[in-house]
Amino acid sequence: MANQPATTHGPRERILAAASALFYRHGINATGIGEVVEVAGVSKRTLYQQFESKDELVAAYLRRMTESGRLLDRRLDRTELAPGERLVALFERPGAAFRGCPMHNASVELTEPAHPGRAVIHAYKQGFLDRLVDTARQAGAADPEELGHRLFVLFEGATALATSINDPAAFDYARPAAATLVGQALTAE
Amino acid sequence: MANQPATTHGPRERILAAASALFYRHGINATGIGEVVEVAGVSKRTLYQQFESKDELVAAYLRRMTESGRLLDRRLDRTELAPGERLVALFERPGAAFRGCPMHNASVELTEPAHPGRAVIHAYKQGFLDRLVDTARQAGAADPEELGHRLFVLFEGATALATSINDPAAFDYARPAAATLVGQALTAE
DNA sequence: TTTCTGCGGTACCGATCGGTTTCCATTCGG
DNA sequence: CCGAATGGAAACCGATCGGTACCGCAGAAA
Structure with a gap:
């Protein structure tokens, strides 16, 4: 049941990957939530049950950049x-x-x-x-x-x-x- | 008649001054046209007959930053x-x-x-x-x-x-x- | 005074924003 | 074979975006 181990390619990871690419390439303010869900192949509903808000998604994006050494x-x-x-x-x-x-x-x-x-x-x-x-x-x-x-x-x-x-x-x-x-x-x- | 010498405090200069402060302090994408006209004490109509679009206003803001040495x-x-x-x-x-x-x-x-x-x-x-x-x-x-x-x-x-x-x-x-x-x-x- | 013009105020437009909700197809445990 | 949980698609919400149109007032020209 429920949330993937997060190590696999669960929805949360797909969202973060899409958001990372878009935020970095086109800027944070210029990237809408709609774009993120489209690229991630995920519904808005799923995004908002993984992240409280866009601000939190941005924070998670920055945390991801910090941790997984890219x-x-x-x-x-x-x-x-x-x-x-x-x-x-x-x-x-x-x-x-x-x-x-x-x-x-x-x-x-x-x-x-x-x-x-x-x-x-x-x-x-x-x-x-x-x-x-x-x-x-x-x-x-x-x-x-x-x-x-x-x-x-x-x-x-x-x-x-x-x-x-x-x-x-x-x-x-x-x-x-x-x-x-x-x-x-x-x-x- | 008509357009001030631009050296005085005509509407164009007031718009540029307001836009400069807002764009620099709060960011360009985060600053709406409505904010600019409110701070400048100018109507949208005046703004759009001085500048073709927001993009052009941004370019004028950058040009101003280049020229008048601040x-x-x-x-x-x-x-x-x-x-x-x-x-x-x-x-x-x-x-x-x-x-x-x-x-x-x-x-x-x-x-x-x-x-x-x-x-x-x-x-x-x-x-x-x-x-x-x-x-x-x-x-x-x-x-x-x-x-x-x-x-x-x-x-x-x-x-x-x-x-x-x-x-x-x-x-x-x-x-x-x-x-x-x-x-x-x-x-x- | 009459007329014309520039401009602020404001209503309005379609599009898009971040975010919520409804509906339905799929999947999986019992 | 059924019931519950999942999650994608999409309608929907109020707010705001960039941009346009109209109204009415001011002041200079005549």
């Missing part, structure tokens, strides 16, 4: 590289369908401060920063906090600019800049 | 500073009501590639980059193109991150990073 920050986990190399490898060009960081894009669209998605965005950004600082520490940076924060800004810039000008070449300029910042942080005593 | 890139014009200092001064904290770069925010919201605003965004970003490269050249950078592009990414990151985490402290991390990049570009031979 984000670029995955590159920090490449243990075959030295920590310092990982910090630079983060800046390799993303794939073609790239349209910026879904978290940041959502924060631009969701101006309502009480939106349930905002907490997810904030938590993600904090977690990403923590991992950057941690990797900077592993790399032996003189001031891991400072280096982590600087790379944080630079990475956000590469993703944001790739959106603004619709060209992932931004990463090609960010990468050597990151190498410079990392190099300076490691040689400083 | 954007941070104004800091590149501070001739009392040396070019190298200007490149760093660009990263001083913005004011309190800051909510990111209006151009970038619009590019996140306007996913339609044919939207008339997209050309304005692209032109602005290109112009900003050109000025960065030019200033880098004045500063005597070994590779002005490269330094300009790197600072371009870093600056976009500071503005974007200040939006994502709702905290202008991002600029405080970007500023010394910019100083590092500038310093490296000047000492390299």
Whole structure:
């Protein structure tokens, strides 16, 4: 009876998959519930018994983006590289369908401060920063906090600019800049 | 008779002022025409004889943002500073009501590639980059193109991150990073 | 005063929004 | 073979969207 184990392709997962693609590609505010149910092959009724509201669906979408690693920050986990190399490898060009960081894009669209998605965005950004600082520490940076924060800004810039000008070449300029910042942080005593 | 010189506070200017504040604060898609005319103290009729459509109003809003310097890139014009200092001064904290770069925010919201605003965004970003490269050249950078592009990414990151985490402290991390990049570009031979 | 024009107010249009409800075909346990 | 639960299709709801049409008032021109 009842709810699929959620690991299989039950209706909830189909809805989330459809919503993720549409929200990311066309924007959150520009995507109607009707579009989501059509792509998911699901009725509105089913959607609304899985999610309280569109706002909650958006929050679930952001949570899904955080958890199941389809984000670029995955590159920090490449243990075959030295920590310092990982910090630079983060800046390799993303794939073609790239349209910026879904978290940041959502924060631009969701101006309502009480939106349930905002907490997810904030938590993600904090977690990403923590991992950057941690990797900077592993790399032996003189001031891991400072280096982590600087790379944080630079990475956000590469993703944001790739959106603004619709060209992932931004990463090609960010990468050597990151190498410079990392190099300076490691040689400083 | 008829249309005010546009330099005065005619209806067109009032509409643009209202639209600018609302589009920037609450987002473009989240702002209805009804809101704009209410704040502007103008009838819908007047709005639609000044602007063909909402899309055109959005494009005019972006054009206005480009022209009448209320954007941070104004800091590149501070001739009392040396070019190298200007490149760093660009990263001083913005004011309190800051909510990111209006151009970038619009590019996140306007996913339609044919939207008339997209050309304005692209032109602005290109112009900003050109000025960065030019200033880098004045500063005597070994590779002005490269330094300009790197600072371009870093600056976009500071503005974007200040939006994502709702905290202008991002600029405080970007500023010394910019100083590092500038310093490296000047000492390299 | 008379006339014309610009403009705010407002009713209105069809479409779409987020969300609810009804109906019916399918499926599955007993 | 039956009854209950599921969920897709679709009608429906009030609100709001972008955009249009009309009314009536103001002020300048004559």
